[in-house]
Amino acid sequence: MSLQATTSQTVGPYFQIGLSRFYIDDLTGPGIFGDVIEIVGRVFDGDGQPVPDGVIEIWQADAAGKYVHPEFLQESENIQATDGQAEEQRRGQSAFRGFGRVSTQADGSFRFKTIKPGRVAAPDGTLQAPHIAVSVFARGLLRRLVTRIYFPDEESNVEDFALKLVEAGRRHTLIAKKLSDGRLEWNVVLQGAEETIFFEC
Amino acid sequence: MMQDMAKFRGYRRAEPGTQPNHLQPAYVSSIKRAPAKPLVYLPHTLSETTGPSFNSSAIDAKASDLTRQGQGEPLGERIIVSGRVLDEDSRSVALTLIEIWQANAAGRYRHNGDQHNAPLDPNFEGSGHTLTDEHGNFRFMTIRPGAYPWRNHYNAWRPAHIHFSVLGPAFATRLITQMYFPGDALLPFDPIFNCTGDEKARNRLISLFDWETTVCEQALGYRFDIVLSGRDSTPWEK
Ligand SMILES: [Fe+3]
Numbered sequence: 001m002s003l004q005a006t007t008s009q010t011v012g013p014y015f016q017i018g019l020s021r022f023y024i025d026d027l028t029g030p031g032i033f034g035d036v037i038e039i040v041g042r043v044f045d046g047d048g049q050p051v052p053d054g055v056i057e058i059w060q061a062d063a064a065g066k067y068v069h070p071e072f073l074q075e076s077e078n079i080q081a082t083d084g085q086a087e088e089q090r091r092g093q094s095a096f097r098g099f100g101r102v103s104t105q106a107d108g109s110f111r112f113k114t115i116k117p118g119r120v121a122a123p124d125g126t127l128q129a130p131h132i133a134v135s136v137f138a139r140g141l142l143r144r145l146v147t148r149i150y151f152p153d154e155e156s157n158v159e160d161f162a163l164k165l166v167e168a169g170r171r172h173t174l175i176a177k178k179l180s181d182g183r184l185e186w187n188v189v190l191q192g193a194e195e196t197i198f199f200e201c
Numbered sequence: 202m203m204q205d206m207a208k209f210r211g212y213r214r215a216e217p218g219t220q221p222n223h224l225q226p227a228y229v230s231s232i233k234r235a236p237a238k239p240l241v242y243l244p245h246t247l248s249e250t251t252g253p254s255f256n257s258s259a260i261d262a263k264a265s266d267l268t269r270q271g272q273g274e275p276l277g278e279r280i281i282v283s284g285r286v287l288d289e290d291s292r293s294v295a296l297t298l299i300e301i302w303q304a305n306a307a308g309r310y311r312h313n314g315d316q317h318n319a320p321l322d323p324n325f326e327g328s329g330h331t332l333t334d335e336h337g338n339f340r341f342m343t344i345r346p347g348a349y350p351w352r353n354h355y356n357a358w359r360p361a362h363i364h365f366s367v368l369g370p371a372f373a374t375r376l377i378t379q380m381y382f383p384g385d386a387l388l389p390f391d392p393i394f395n396c397t398g399d400e401k402a403r404n405r406l407i408s409l410f411d412w413e414t415t416v417c418e419q420a421l422g423y424r425f426d427i428v429l430s431g432r433d434s435t436p437w438e439k
Contacts, residue, residue: 018302069251099253123209140230142221199243
């Protein structure tokens, strides 16, 4: 290896100026296939105080478990649409971008509207449980924190490639809770007893 | 597909010391925000080796010139910041989104949270974006940002810097960093710049003054190359 990756630095308190142009809180839209979901949550620091100056980015597959990315295009070219639903899925995939970005509000809250992702392969050949990859940036964080959102009532969670790496007593920090109104709640605790699982990525 | 998966290659992890630790007591905001528990090592999957991208149709071509966003010209020293986004194997990172933001020449951000009593400049917004070209090159026209005070410790001043955000080819390569200026007397005192243990890695955040990109009677050139993680050379083993 000839070079080393550039050092990360904090996003600081004024990221709104630079990052707000590409804020995307709604990943749904015409031609996008899948179950629409709404994820709400809050970000807390080690004192349980809300973090009002954080950025949450999400990256996810479409409902058919496809990522909009060249590494996936090669693979999907080999997949033939065999019936109407597959064709719908194929078209839906092209409209879905898979990327969201929002800042937290004064009370530390954030919200995304998206579709539930399908399952994608793990390096060991198994299928991962449906999940959303998450980056957390904030003043005070010199590097981004990487975590994942999983879904409640998913039987595949027990055999998931990444969840199996996490001690059982902390897995719940990665799994959203279903609220009575149908929305999903998933919070980020940066530090402390209920600290969210963060991955070295 | 199973066979492909058996040969799956992720992205390389940082060399020890070349990235900051999460907890930096000298940077007070990190104390209650840094995770206290060890991170869980995640072998990369398709979720990490794919990542977002934007088409050129999403890009405002004028957004790479921060000196043309108002009615008139912003005050300050015009500079050209250019460079290349590449990976650790020197491969170009083409067509990736770069976003920048910065204080004006007086050291004031156009942001409600910035209460520094330096003047705002009606002709300077302080934000820009662009896509790298097919060789990974980018170029911004802007003004040199001023130093500004912050409340981290007594008489704390941030050295002049421009915030950079780069998406890169994959979720695993996502980077947000800051570019500094050569010879800035505030650098040795800044806990954010100094949070990276490896001195060489730290110093790579300092741009280079560059005659090649300096434009006669127009603007000084500074060069800032951004290196993203390279691809693992060995496939993931079961
Ligand atoms: Fe700043």
